[in-house]
Amino acid sequence: MSAQRNSVAVSTSSTRDEAILAAVSAGLRRYGPRKLTAQDVADLAGVSRMTVYRAMGSMDNAILIALTREFTAAVATIRAGLPEGTGAERLAAFLGDGARAFVASELVASVLAHQPELLEPYLSGRLGRSQEVVLAAIEDLLAAGRFDGSITDHAPSALTLLLLIRGVALGAPLLRESDDFERACTELSALVAASLGVGANAAGVNTGAGTGTGTP
Amino acid sequence: MSAQRNSVAVSTSSTRDEAILAAVSAGLRRYGPRKLTAQDVADLAGVSRMTVYRAMGSMDNAILIALTREFTAAVATIRAGLPEGTGAERLAAFLGDGARAFVASELVASVLAHQPELLEPYLSGRLGRSQEVVLAAIEDLLAAGRFDGSITDHAPSALTLLLLIRGVALGAPLLRESDDFERACTELSALVAASLGVGANAAGVNTGAGTGTGTP
Numbered sequence: 334m335s336a337q338r339n340s341v342a343v344s345t346s347s348t349r350d351e352a353i354l355a356a357v358s359a360g361l362r363r364y365g366p367r368k369l370t371a372q373d374v375a376d377l378a379g380v381s382r383m384t385v386y387r388a389m390g391s392m393d394n395a396i397l398i399a400l401t402r403e404f405t406a407a408v409a410t411i412r413a414g415l416p417e418g419t420g421a422e423r424l425a426a427f428l429g430d431g432a433r434a435f436v437a438s439e440l441v442a443s444v445l446a447h448q449p450e451l452l453e454p455y456l457s458g459r460l461g462r463s464q465e466v467v468l469a470a471i472e473d474l475l476a477a478g479r480f481d482g483s484i485t486d487h488a489p490s491a492l493t494l495l496l497l498i499r500g501v502a503l504g505a506p507l508l509r510e511s512d513d514f515e516r517a518c519t520e521l522s523a524l525v526a527a528s529l530g531v532g533a534n535a536a537g538v539n540t541g542a543g544t545g546t547g548t549p
Numbered sequence: 550m551s552a553q554r555n556s557v558a559v560s561t562s563s564t565r566d567e568a569i570l571a572a573v574s575a576g577l578r579r580y581g582p583r584k585l586t587a588q589d590v591a592d593l594a595g596v597s598r599m600t601v602y603r604a605m606g607s608m609d610n611a612i613l614i615a616l617t618r619e620f621t622a623a624v625a626t627i628r629a630g631l632p633e634g635t636g637a638e639r640l641a642a643f644l645g646d647g648a649r650a651f652v653a654s655e656l657v658a659s660v661l662a663h664q665p666e667l668l669e670p671y672l673s674g675r676l677g678r679s680q681e682v683v684l685a686a687i688e689d690l691l692a693a694g695r696f697d698g699s700i701t702d703h704a705p706s707a708l709t710l711l712l713l714i715r716g717v718a719l720g721a722p723l724l725r726e727s728d729d730f731e732r733a734c735t736e737l738s739a740l741v742a743a744s745l746g747v748g749a750n751a752a753g754v755n756t757g758a759g760t761g762t763g764t765p
Contacts, residue, residue, distance in 0.1 A: 449673075459723060500714070500717065500719070501709070501716065507676055517712055524744045525744070527745075528739075528744040
């Protein structure tokens with residue numbers, strides 16, 4: 334009886350937390366992190382301001398949890414959209430797509446622009462939950478590639494690959510031409526694919542510039 | 550006559566600037582960027598405080614110029630120490646060594662630790678002179694590799710490679726184990742080398758795990 338009540342309570346609480354987090358995300362898009370208040374979130378979620386604080390601890394924490402939720406959803410979406418292929422091919426595609434998703438995220442852009450000090454600890458101090466989500470996905474894809482034989486033991490570690498995604502994603506504002514970022518993402522994927530031996534069969538086509546197959 | 554006087558003035562001025570910059574670097578190592586005063590620099594360089602300001606504009610500017618000098622010297626040292634080999638091999642080695650040099654630099658570490666806001670614009674806003682020095686070196690090595698045929702037109706752009714160095718260098722504080730950073734540098738070089746087809750002959754050795762050659 335008690336156990337049952339607890340389980341109902343947990344389920345209600347996580348539904349409520351989910352509604353609050355959705356409200357935080359919506360509020361961030363609408364107001365930005367600096368102007369978003371607990372009252373805004375409470376209104377959007379249809380709960381009291383006290384409930385927002387009780388669930389999230391603080392607005393800063395609420396924003397960080399909303400960002401982790403965004404990363405988790407983005408990683409799941411990217412993985413679901415990866416092309417069929419070997420683990421190596423999918424891993425390589427994931428890296429470029431991951432950098433693209435980071436830069437495309439309205440939520441990340443809003444926090445980076447208006448409250449970068451909230452992200453600072455995760456840029457130069459420790460990984461934090463959001464980057465651990467990305468790291469776990471890379472580890473999964475590496476494991477899948479090792480299992481299907483497309484990735485050898487000499488492949489780079491998941492941590493190094495995470496640093497490469499970060500390099501491209503965080504470097505985006507430095508690139509003056511909008512094409513440069515897209516090219517950097519494509520090149521990151523191509524670089525890792527080539528280093529893993531993906532398309533070794535097709536390598537002759539790439540380097541055989543004189544074959545005149547008409548591809549630009 | 551006038552031209553001659555100008556040329557002497559320029560030469561004297563650049564010797565003096567060099568002495569001031571050497572004093573800024575020494576002062577940064579000794580006091581850190583926050584505590585270093587124009588008077589400290591003047592004393593170390595044997596010039597007046599006014600001369601320091603006239604040559605450098607401001608202490609912030611002096612620190613940035615000293616950092617560019619550090620980057621320029623580091624890039625020259627790395628290039629001089631690159632192994633003999635093809636352009637592709639030398640480029641790959643440069644990338645890992647570049648990340649190592651960034652992290653090993655006392656000057657960079659001191660400014661990052663004590664006055665990160667001085668570097669912030671160059672981390673997320675624009676390249677700035679120091680990173681342009683690194684970019685130019687990458688472009689040179691790419692050109693050398695294209696010239697000797699070791700790098701094809703499908704190689705990643707210099708800008709993308711710069712983002713990868715940045716990713717590894719700036720990610721260093723995230724890596725808990727000290728070995729992780731060294732491994733990330735080695736893996737960056739190996740990744741780029743493999744993607745450029747360096748050691749394609751040796752690839753059989755790497756993947757042939759069962760050949761029992763006794764290498765660990």
